[in-house]
Amino acid sequence: MSLDSNVTGPTAVELFWKVPQPDDAGAQTADRFDWQAAMATGDGLALYEKALDSSGHLPEGNDCRIVCERHEDWALVVGDAVELVSAKHRDSSYGAYTTVNQLAGDGGVAHLFNRWHALDEKPTCRLVTTPGLADSARDLANAIQGLRQLRLAELPLAIAEKHRKPIADLCRSIRQHSKPKSLPAAWVQNSDPHNPTEAEQEQSARFLSMLDIEHTSLPRDFAPYAAANMYAKPLLERLGVDVPPDAIWQATHDLMRVRMRAAGPVPRGKLPAVLAYTPGASLPTIADLERADISRIVTMLDIDIVVKTAIAHPGGFRPLIRKPRLSRLAVKMAAGHCTDNSVERAEELRREYLDYWRQRLSGDPAARVEQARLRRRLHRISDEATTATSTAALQGRALWGEVQSRLEEFPESDIPAGMDSDLLLGGVCDLTSECKVWFSERFDVETEISRLRDERGQAS
Structure with missing residues (x-):
């Protein structure tokens, strides 16, 4: 040769x-x-x-x-x-x-x-x-x-x-x-x-x-x-x-x-x-x-x-069978090539974010107005971060990092009492779960979840 x-x-x-x-x-x-x-x-x-x-x-x-x-x-x-x-x-x-x-x-x-x-x-x-x-x-x-x-x-x-x-x-x-x-x-x-x-x-x-x-x-x-x-x-x-x-x-x-x-x-x-x-x-x-x-x-x-x-x-060298997470948030982040650790963290932060507002809304009549105002801010930050990362090779991962960087600069005076930048990120994750924020191109989330559920059933 x-x-x-x-x-x-x-x-x-x-x-x-x-x-x-x-x-x-x-x-x-x-x-x-x-x-x-x-x-x-x-x-x-x-x-x-x-x-x-x-x-x-x-x-x-x-x-x-x-x-x-x-x-x-x-x-x-x-x-x-x-x-x-x-x-x-x-x-x-x-x-x-x-x-x-x-x-x-x-x-x-x-x-x-x-x-x-x-x-x-x-x-x-x-x-x-x-x-x-x-x-x-x-x-x-x-x-x-x-x-x-x-x-x-x-x-x-x-x-x-x-x-x-x-x-x-x-x-x-x-x-x-x-x-x-x-x-x-x-x-x-x-x-x-x-x-x-x-x-x-x-x-x-x-x-x-x-x-x-x-x-x-x-x-x-x-x-x-x-x-x-x-x-x-x-x-x-x-x-x-x-x-x-x-x-x-x-x-x-x-x-x-x-x-x-x-x-x-x-x-x-x-x-x-x-x-x-x-x-x-x-x-x-x-x-x-x-x-x-x-x-x-x-x-x-x-x-x-x-x-x-x-x-x-x-058998010792076949790829491990992945067990996909089937929440809308997880499926959308996976489509954007976010890491498994990022998906785990996102789902946990979303749960904590929802718990925060569940407690606030149960005893504070003015909390709903504050929640709506915060959602609009988080939606705008997500939109701006998406534009900033639109040319990235791995847009989902880039967007995840860009959103976190922008939330860390969120004015403390505008953050609801008892909340920090991590819970703000949980708010973005909640918007993602509602299909208001995307980590990839838009796709039929429910159909993809059904496909993954069928695959998991066949694998088991």
């Missing part, structure tokens, strides 16, 4: 380990992180399936591996070759990438270019993303295809006239989305950055010949349901094994999630590096550098062990 690699000078894998990475962007929001782990798991299973021999066994000494969160979201390392992979999820409301600038910024192509340049133009690169391509973004994809064909045929990377505009646009967009220290020195010295030089365009063409854009990938809302059949089932068919694919998927995905958090085993644990710099000590080798990052690495042997264990004990 091999990935494309420039064979002159240091190899891609030597540069991959020796060149420091400028950042370590391993911290992600939970949903985005899970999607990235799912896409990396798909790569891992594909690499594993490709590594198997004709008998379905992993050859002894196989050195193919996936390195998580180094230079990019992950990298495939095969022999001396490296492929950097950037994974960018965008929700359906984003639409397609329509401009080269969107691909460079939102799609992360500018960051890929800078890492490719820092690694001496040796790795191949891949963008895994959910939106499709249209307009000038599609023109760039056509240029990629043409340049790749020239490279694979070992022909000069001549830029066709029809590809000059998207390549020049890419040069400008890379400059716009890059820090000067990340750019090639010649680019920084260009006195007219709006007009890319011939050398800049030629370097961009070399980069594009090494780039693959894997667009319209499986979005996060569908990944938990479709990934097992898409990625694990073909492997099981290759192995000739009849077990549920979700067991293989769950086991491998769990492994990848751990490694992407750099939480894998470390041979020497946290023992200090004693006598590391004594006279005569040498610079660390590639093996030393790789060993230091072992907690981020998934080898084919790791996947082989996980797959065989899951095949032998499939």
